Amino acid sequence: MKRTVFQSRWLPYVLVAPQLAVTIVFFFWPALKSLQLSLFRVSPFGDRMTFVGLDNFTHLLQDPDYYRSVLTSFVFAGGVTILAVGGSLFAAALATQKIRGLAAYRTMLLWPYGIAPAVAGIIFLFIFHPAYGVLPYFLSFVTAYEFNWLLRGWIAMLLVIVATAWTHLGYNIAFYLAGLLAVPESVMEAASVDGAGPIRKFVKITFPLVSPVTFYLVALNMVFAFFESFGVIDAVTKGGPGQSTEIMVFKLYKDGFIGLNLGSSGAQSVILMAVVITLTMLQFRFAEKKVTYR
């Protein structure tokens, strides 16, 4: 690799400064603020701030609702990751076959990436809503079972998982397409000569060769599901029914911005940050060893 040598001592710093500034203003500063907030009990208008030490954290850790929210987040993130990564690998594998109109298919597969999570949520709402959705209407001709996710928690969960996974698909497919196209043709031909079928070829050759992509996508989708799926939840279920789809990021929004309990909200965001950092570190520590980089 070619190493760039800067003549000026200051130029490199100037060049990274905008990125650093953005990171400091939009990540470090709010993170520090949350950390500070988490140690106080704050009145909504911010006129009274009482230092309460770790009270906000102990309250959370004694609250069964909070544990449920954590569990819900893991179920949600796990579901989204499996579905989004698995689904996109499948779609990408199909989109590398030699078929007519391939370019058009590939373009269409990337489209969901261009749709904001909140908009995706609204689209799913119009398709699945028990009162005015299209799908429940047609299903009512086939089965008497009511797919009323306003009351059935597991259907609501399934719905937000599918909606969120769908928004991730385009992004994941783009990476997988690049990964799959980089699998050398000669290796595949050699395997064919040795008598391997398409499934065997996929399991033994393609999948291991795209494992760095898989690893990257699992980590990324996990973090996205924890942090960025607020839009879908807010548009579709608002955490309901009961608290069945109340993932951590939604609960902290609700407690902080609707309930105006800023101290607890701050503590929740600190915990969420810790969970995501730990998850990412674990993934890099353990999963990376099993990944084949070429």
Next chain:
Amino acid sequence: MRRTARTCTSILAALVLTAAVLAAPAPAAAKTEIHLWHAMTGQLSEAVEELARQFNASQGDFEIKPLRKGSYAETLTAAIGAYRQKVHPHIVQVFEVGTQTMLLSGAVYPVQDLMKEHGIPVDWNGFIAPVVGYYTKDGKLYSMPFNSSTPILYYNKDAFQKAGLDPSKPPQTWKQVEEYAKKIVAAGAAKCGFSTAWPSWTMVENMHAWHDQPFATKRNGFDGIDVELLINREFGVKHVGQLAAWQKEGVYSYGGRAGAADPKFVNGDCAMYIQSSALIGGFTRGVKFQWGTGTLPHWGAPYKQATSIIGGATLWVLKGKPAAENVGTARFLKFISDTPQQMWWHVNTGYLAISNAAVKNLEEGYHFVRNPSQYTAFAQLTGLPPMAPKAMQGAKPVRPKAERVATPNSQGLRLGNFVQIRDVIEGEMENIFGGKKSAKQGLDDAVAKSNQMLKEFAAANKP
């Protein structure tokens, strides 16, 4: 990466916009601007704009600038953020569940003081008692009632006809609701008997008030902040338990929170619907079948009957503005509470007129005779008997004597963290209707969680 790029773009856009604003020429006539942040959408937002236009045209010193800041919760959060940065608006619209938060915020200039200190005479006794009572503390009105409504029963007259029921007679009792619902479903006139909007507000808060049952200790929180909920007692468990049983039988169909169940009534799936009286305007334009309104159903003896309670929002004046600007704020609030504006607001939005004079004028102008559905809410709140439209035609409407009065249980609710408490109650109602918990268990859990929140609120707001 994508997000960083987007952030950069929005910063750029913000800079460009700021530059454009700074470069804009100042208006020729220097009218003092009064900023009003509100949360009204669609047609209601236009009505707010129109009120501002009327005020701006009525005088030359001040200009009201309404600005929509999103949902009620978002508007409140935005105002709080702005207050902390000292860039807050003069007036902010806050929903009724935020009342306790505002009262204890220390950021509010009570409306009654504002009027008195700026020499603007207001006949405070001329307002409808249950409306101003909700926002009065220690005998002083803190915020100006703006958009107030109360839940009423809407019913599909066509479906009633089809099921062989009298379309001029809405059900008065819950027993009748059940009976009518079963007939309607059996006749195939609708898929379900009834549905509800705002589950906690209509089915728990208002049902307790309507049956003269306490919702919380300390006179529903009016007498102090160390309060506990009482909704898991005999009445609450009976009512919510009955709803859950009806959910299984198809008499009741839960349709989600806020106004999510509106389509169930509008598209004819459910023949009856309990929703805010402020929906009259929307239903008049959007509903294809014949419909009418009735007062909330009652369980009858042994429960007494009181009045229903209001919902909606009021206008709060924030501290920290120069006196010269507060004059304009005071004049605007006086303007919108005057009889002509109150009548206009009620007729155009369906929200309640808040002064007795406006209601009297509406009566004498045969407004309620022509629009009997708009009378129901007044009847419920003031304890007047339901009107018989036919009998009243021709003769000048005579105001009947009140049959019921507001009691400590029906004057309103004043709870800290009420937004979250409502959310907890609705979450548990969903658990109950979904069959996850019994009514008793669900309400016990709701009370336990709410009491914890009330305790936290009391601790954070110790005087």
